[in-house]
Amino acid sequence: MIRTLTAADLSAYRALWMMGVSQEPSAFLLTAEEVVATGEAALLAKLAGGxxxxxxxxxxxxxxxxMRRGGxxxxxHMADIGPLYVHPQARRAGAARALMAAVxxxxxxxGILQLELCVDVENAPARALYERLGFVQIGLRPRSVVIDGVPRDDLLMLKQLDTPRNA
Structure with missing residues (x-):
């Protein structure tokens, strides 16, 4: 089942987010320390905003x-999406594809015309998923993040929602 998270989901959301950041740091912008430091009020506002x-x-x-619509x-006309995270035990069950389809x-x-995202160039499974879903690479952001002193590049990807996939 897919649904919008609410304040009642706060602890489960924070726990899953923390698990993801701890196990796969290159898939997230924030560090584990920053996730821990993220205030409850900020998270509740994010959830309340749908x-x-x-x-x-x-x-x-x-x-x-x-998903965050341009302000x-x-x-x-556009929205940034991410992070996308699926618990390792739930992978290969269609969760990521279902979440992306719902968004x-x-x-x-x-009325949003395009979705945009960033993905670590070395995250081959995520890149393959996004490509299968019709996202195309529109750029490269060198040294997008630095994780443990190591610079990492991100691909910028976009999907136009008002253009047929084979156009």
């Missing part, structure tokens, strides 16, 4: 995906 959806298995949160008028449907219904 920015995060979750994938549930037997009522347990097993995956999440955030100013000239950016309202895409929500974005289209809201």
């Amino acid at each position: 920015e995060v959806i979750g994938w549930f298995q037997d009522e347990a949160l097993m995956g999440f995906l955030a 100013v008028t000239r950016l309202r 895409e449907a929500e974005a289209s219904a809201a």
Whole structure:
């Protein structure tokens, strides 16, 4: 089941986010320390704003995906997505694809014309998923992040929602 996360999901969301950051730091912008330091009020505001959806298995949160629409008028046609994280035990069950489809449907219904994301160039499984879903690389951000003193590059990817996939 997929649904928008609410304040009642705060502890499960924080726990899954922390697990992901700890086990796969290159998949997240924030460090574990920054996740821990993120205040409850900020997270509650994010959840209250409907920015995060979750994938549930037997009522347990097993995956999440955030979407943030552009804030100013000239950016309202686009939304940034991510992070996307699925618990290792729930992988290969279609959770990531379902979360992405739900965000895409929500974005289209809201009149958003394109989705944008960043992904670590070395994260081959995520890159392959995004490509299968119709995202295309539009750029490279060298040294996008530095993890434990090591610079990492990100691919910038985009999916136009108002253009047929084979156009």
